Amino acid sequence: MTYTNCWLTYPLLVDETGKTIAVSSEFTGPVADSALEELKAGFGGMYRRSVASVAGEADIALKKNEKIHPEGYRVTAGNGKVVLESGGERGMLYGVFSLLRQLQLSGGSFNDFSWQQDTAPANPLRMLNHWDNMDGSIERGYSGSSFFFENEEVVVNQRTKDYARLTSSVGINAVVINNVNVVKAASWLISDRYYGKLRQMQEIFAAYGIDLYLSINFAAPMELGGLTLSDPCDPGVQQWWKEKAKEIWQKLPGFGGFLVKADSEGRPGPFTYGRTHADGANMLADAVAPFGGKIIWRCFVYNCRQDWRDAKIDRPKAAYDNFMPLDGQFRDNVILQIKNGPMDFQVREPVAPLFGGLKHTNMMIEFQIAQEYTGQQRHVCYLMPWFRQVLEQDMCVPGVPSRVADLVSGRSYGNQNCGMAAVANTGNDLNWTGHDLAAANWYGFGRLAYDMTADPLDIAREWVQLTFGSNAQVVDTLTAILMDSWPAYEKYTSPLGIGWMVSPNNHYGPSVDGYEYDRWGTYHRASHRGLGVERGRTGTDYCRQYNEPLCSLYENVDTCPDELVLFFHRLPYTHRLKSGKTVIQHIYDTHFEGAEMAEGFLSKLEAIKNLLPEDAYDRMHQRLQHQMEHSKDWRDIINTYFHRISDIDDEQGRKIYD
């Protein structure tokens, strides 16, 4: 079992062999042990200095301070001394990881190092959702197989710990290890069959301040309990879950709770019994409440058997339509987990209007760093610029601060059960994420979830430096590639917010009509006259789910942002965008530009070949080479499709195939 350390590399900075670092700590227990171990690894690696625990005078003093957030920290460092205070052990551990990061980024000797920070996490919950199956496969996994499961067994080994280190180092405090589609053996994770191994994993996670969560099968009372139904209003079902919860927390003390995909894409749920999502979620919430458990209930509910001929149903409306009527009906330990957009992790979507709708319900945002629709970790696509845009979007709720960042962090309504989740992008590949550059999304998501004001550019630079060292050319080059990657991917794939022009099922590669006549509600309806779906009042009226003035902004084609204009409107190819270009010329231009950018990534990488480890270079080169070729496929297929259908030539006369 070999694998890289990703950004926890601790390369030698200054050889200060012989000078021990004395560390005092007011914290004890597994998390304190982890912190000390990490300090040893960091100082050993970066300075060849050993670390000793001391009781009194110390170089690094880890102190308790109840005034500081238990997951926050205050650091003062200078003249070879560090004082790190926190209200809790997690904050202390995060401070230690930050300290080591700052040391590495500073590059100099420990004695010259000077740093101050006083911080607390923006989001209570900062979560990864792994879609790992118990047979070892990963749904939408692009980095090898699962390191959590194999052959229907839970796997616990050194990699479990290193996963926890990496994840904790960026401030993630909760992890769901199994796929939201809970089938077969996975239904039995909440049974004696797996508690033993899960307890081992949980202890490792706990030592890094990570709460273990599990996805559960809503039909578990039938599948595990032998009951004849799973009706949330049935007293027998309620009792079964109460006893099950008691059992779980007995076997797994400190367990976090359940993630639930119910009545979604064929998964069981309360609808079967004529019950609401609130009935379903509250029943579970009541069962886990005595143990401080949380129920995270996904809002990815829509009609996945739509007839494309039916232009009245509009899939983006589904989450709002399903959940708005239930606002205020959920228990306080229920959190609705809402995908960032109303569709499904496209390269560009508007923000899901439900965020601006719900006022009396706990909400989390669900992002996806598994690049299902954004190049599947074969294309580089650094998503933090996109996520940051989403978080900055003001949902225009009257009377409260209502950027998405405010809403999901609890700032708007004072919620505690809220935060950010991301569908994870890891697997058992040597480099964890398939594409070495994809690790920037794992790193970046944690950093952004902890600090929603963080600049994606800073995060990128930081990650590059931590991973590949401080050579300026390397840092500048890879940071530039990362920062250009999402814009490039958007350009050569899906223009103006239209989305979905991908091959069905595998979601990789261009297929303009791939979903057009299918049952998934994802249509561009391109014809000779134009394309897009009209979602204003003359169309599906989806716009009405947004608060004013957002609703009008989107509805009015003159104010609707270019990048979303085909999401909200059906437009002729000759429509002139705010950029001054026509829709068709925008399509051609962006596709030529995007493929050129992808080609540029490759040559940029080649220019720093000698500055990178050979194996990492080879891996990245192979993928960027593929990306370059594949981006040309995207360019040519999209351009040809729209040239064929529109019969309008490229103004610049570039090659578009017939």
Added chain:
Amino acid sequence: MTYTNCWLTYPLLVDETGKTIAVSSEFTGPVADSALEELKAGFGGMYRRSVASVAGEADIALKKNEKIHPEGYRVTAGNGKVVLESGGERGMLYGVFSLLRQLQLSGGSFNDFSWQQDTAPANPLRMLNHWDNMDGSIERGYSGSSFFFENEEVVVNQRTKDYARLTSSVGINAVVINNVNVVKAASWLISDRYYGKLRQMQEIFAAYGIDLYLSINFAAPMELGGLTLSDPCDPGVQQWWKEKAKEIWQKLPGFGGFLVKADSEGRPGPFTYGRTHADGANMLADAVAPFGGKIIWRCFVYNCRQDWRDAKIDRPKAAYDNFMPLDGQFRDNVILQIKNGPMDFQVREPVAPLFGGLKHTNMMIEFQIAQEYTGQQRHVCYLMPWFRQVLEQDMCVPGVPSRVADLVSGRSYGNQNCGMAAVANTGNDLNWTGHDLAAANWYGFGRLAYDMTADPLDIAREWVQLTFGSNAQVVDTLTAILMDSWPAYEKYTSPLGIGWMVSPNNHYGPSVDGYEYDRWGTYHRASHRGLGVERGRTGTDYCRQYNEPLCSLYENVDTCPDELVLFFHRLPYTHRLKSGKTVIQHIYDTHFEGAEMAEGFLSKLEAIKNLLPEDAYDRMHQRLQHQMEHSKDWRDIINTYFHRISDIDDEQGRKIYD
């Protein structure tokens, strides 16, 4: 193991219990035993009469007559007496099956029966190719699993025999039991691991006049023999095959030979070693020649990694380009097996030009009754009218009769090693063919291969009557459905010979652009201005592969038959066909008509519900119901696609979705 008897039903016609039928026979051995057994089954079922072998005066006399073809027969029946003569046991058995068929069709008592026939098979080889895999799956199988293989073992049981009876009853004399894509265990069929079971199967087949053939792996010398190469010009490889052939015929005396898919869609072949197909085929031919073995070499060779942007490569040209230069180089026991069309079993294609090209090479035609592209045995699609059209096509070879029927039967050049093959449509479903009506293709193919002048309508009526009895309403209704089924399928799927507008991989259901930007060389290149590929001299020049005047007929858009016009030409939607309709109006009209026809099939079936066995009715009803709905999907998706791209409205103002 229950399954139907298909057309060998032998229902009670007249109860003549007590009157024994005396049969004398000049034939002995397993085939003669089969004939007697079948007579017993037939007379027992249809007349409740027992059958007795006698030496002298007989009701039915089976006589040897060397003047008659060994697979032909001469029958005179009347006044309760039948004299059946043949030059061989196979002809005698075919005569017996014909006799029983005629008796059932006549419907009256044996004594009133009168019939005369003098016939011989049109084709030397009348063959089924099963694409069965040894794990029990069937490539392009739509009728359940294999009854030849299961769990990497050869299966021999009662069904093997009933398969042989059904197959022999329509005159098939050769069967390949395993998939042309020979991988894994199937490579080992020609080894001790399987000879025992194969011998059992072969004996059953032989008793019904069927020769056993196997598909082989061209790389067998490496996979089985441990050689380092499979170069057909390598003496070691040649020797290996010679010894292998000796071994096979020792273990399986009477074995037929090999079917070979080489250098096709990724299968190994002589190209690896810079050798030609002739080198490869002749090497095998020399190995099997001492034992009378045949090598059937498939011509389905094309570039399956084409770039859609490359408009110069034209897949239909591939077989001709690959094999014409080798004409005359093949041994006499090599037979090139050529698919009926230059593409791949589409609902409509021109005849493969190779048939009109090769003059010094044995040829067989390969049809497909597995309905891969024609509804997959969920849609009814009786293919004999189509096959008959193909056989009647004159390839215009100067100086010889050159209808396809002449060419493949050996009439044109006096070949003996030639004939017709079909990719089979059977599986272990209760009714053998998934759709009950699909058995008409199994039946019909055999009948047509034996007699290429047979009228598909007669074959259909005959099959219906044998399968479902003689009620006139049943016979008329089901025959009408069968006869309309191919035209209907063509109408609601692929217009004017364009083909390929199917979902990739599974080849089921409409997807106009499904293959458009893929690597398979199957493009319609539809744009706002028109569609089709120009294959005349201004285009890919594919037409030039046909002899004159066929070449000019196809090349001239004014003489090219409507049904193939988009195969040969790129045309604007407003082009007026010989029918008087524009291309676009033809598309709309045929799609509305085809779906209406499918709807008609269902109501026609419903009208005879009470006249059919309940289980057969239910199976057919379920499939015709699906076909009706699916044909509307086809109609709407194709019409919408072309309405969107052409921007031309239906003249009749029918509903086309936006």
